[in-house]
Amino acid sequence: MKLIKDKVAKLSFVALLMTVTAAMLYTPTASAHGEKSQAAFMRMRTIHWFDLNWSKDTVPVNETMTVSGKFHVFAGWPETVDKPESAFLNIGTPGPVFIRAGSWIGGKLVPRSVSLELGETYEFKVLLKARRPGDWHVHTMMNVEGGGPIIGPGKWTTITGSMKSFTDPITTLTGDTVDLEKYNLENTYFWHALWFGIGLAWMVYWMRKPMFVPRHIAVEAGKADSLISSTDKLVGMAFAVGTIAIVAMSMASTNAKYPVTTPLQAGLLRGMIPLEMPAQTINVKVEDATYRVPGRAMQMTLVITNNGDEPVRLAEFNTAGVRFLDPKVWEDETNYPDDMLAAEGLTVSDNSPLAPGEKRTVEVTASDAAWEVYRLADLIYDPDSRFAGLLFFANEAGKRQMVTVDAPLIPSFI
């Protein structure tokens, strides 16, 4: 019996070792930033990103690329999310694999938080400088105070080269050019090492003598005062005076070396200039909308009225960055991320040109696995089951017009 027990124990130990070893050898790279875990209504009814462009797929260290496009701040912003009165145009990358060399909204540099208006559309651009080699998913991203990060579409980008060669030269207003990547590093190490050494010296002074047992006995015996000698007090005074002297002298020498310093810059940037959108001539009313769970398809009944002077056709439905296109009307030529592009995902019951002044009721179906992959189907579990998105209509010349839709969504489980 004991032999069997020993064998079982031995084999169990071997199995455990093999499992641990296998786990150590198989360490896949984490690649997502959690955008899919974000509630569907957050992505569908807050910031709509469109016309996005990642300027490069591969970029060497020290070279730059841009992520640009437009975003629409949805007028039907959900009640459960704070309005974007304080928001920050961020970029969703796994840490500082790029540095953000610049970011602009409506042509205005936005290194700090901004105030955005509901219902407005803004143009944006983020300039990134490659820093750390690897394959990185680069997302558009808007942080909203009280709402959290609102992550937009992402695209894989490769950085080549070596991080050791990365530099970030900056010229100060005092005329010096510094490499921000390594600037002030030696000074930081020096001061921390110096003070750590002084602290250790203080410890060593007391630790070289017996500490706990004999001193505790003395304290308990009422002889605590005998434990501190006049030399101890002198050494203590020397440490205190030395500390104050070092601090005073280092502060004076620092002020002499850096006579011009300014406080950190902070404060909300207001007055972002929205994009001037053409006057809306197409009116869309959502009669009803259902999401068919087994078919991974959303069906809408739309009443479309063309009040313009040119015939138009429905080209695209865009929600949470997933684009459903009618290939007969529109093809993507922007190299948009494949997983978020349903190039043939939009079908319209009658998508013949809608003449000026014409009103038509159509059945629109947006179907693709992206509903599940991007967990937009989870919308049916949200506390406020509404969907929202952008419809793009195009005329014969390819000129587009954007119309927002926002309506309740009824799930269908059969």
Added chain:
Amino acid sequence: MSASQSAVRSRAEAIKVSRTFDWMICFTLFFVVLGGYHIHYMLTGGDWDFWTDWKDRRLWVTVAPIVAITFPAAVQSQLWWRYRLPFGAVIAVLGLLLGEWINRYFNFWGWTYFPVNFCFPSQLIPGAILLDVILLLSNSMTLTAVVGGLAFGLIFYPGNWPVIAPLHVPVEYNGMVMTLADLQGYHYVRTGTPEYIRMVEKGTLRTFGKDVAPVSAFFSGFVSILIYFLWHFFGKWFGGTSFIKSI
């Protein structure tokens, strides 16, 4: 060997055992305090200590000493009143700084590649030395709280200035004035730390013009006095051994 017999056979052996005990206690104390103090400081000082673009002349100066004086006060209460050892504040701060440097170097830089010149910890050792020396010289908790607590708050900003000042040199960047520290915060992308959560340069000290750091430091020193008292008593309560008597 009966319970009444000594565990050691000579004075030399007793000294050796006592010293071994000293090192064991010091080692354990250092790492226990390191762990507890580090978690406490990360939760309460947090971003003010993590990033250079949070190290301003108002709130960092105010908050950091107030939340940092806690463990030094508690450890002092044990080491001084039980053993007359005046290094409670320094051992606590050395532990904190070692933990912080390990964290900043291996986690912030090693794992996530934030440069060390952007995420180094604040300097607390000058204040800790003053706190210990004042307790040594005064043998008074009240004086240590009042004089030491105030000194702890007052010396914090000048003690850090040699490392911070180079980062407060201004630059013109795409038509805006920023400090190099601001630029670090802007350049090194932090997806989970958007700019609006940065609590810097807020407050109502505008009547003091540009010289708000000394006012902030005085206020910090004043609150540090109160926190010192509180944590000194926490230390006494936590280090109590009355439970042994009840066994």
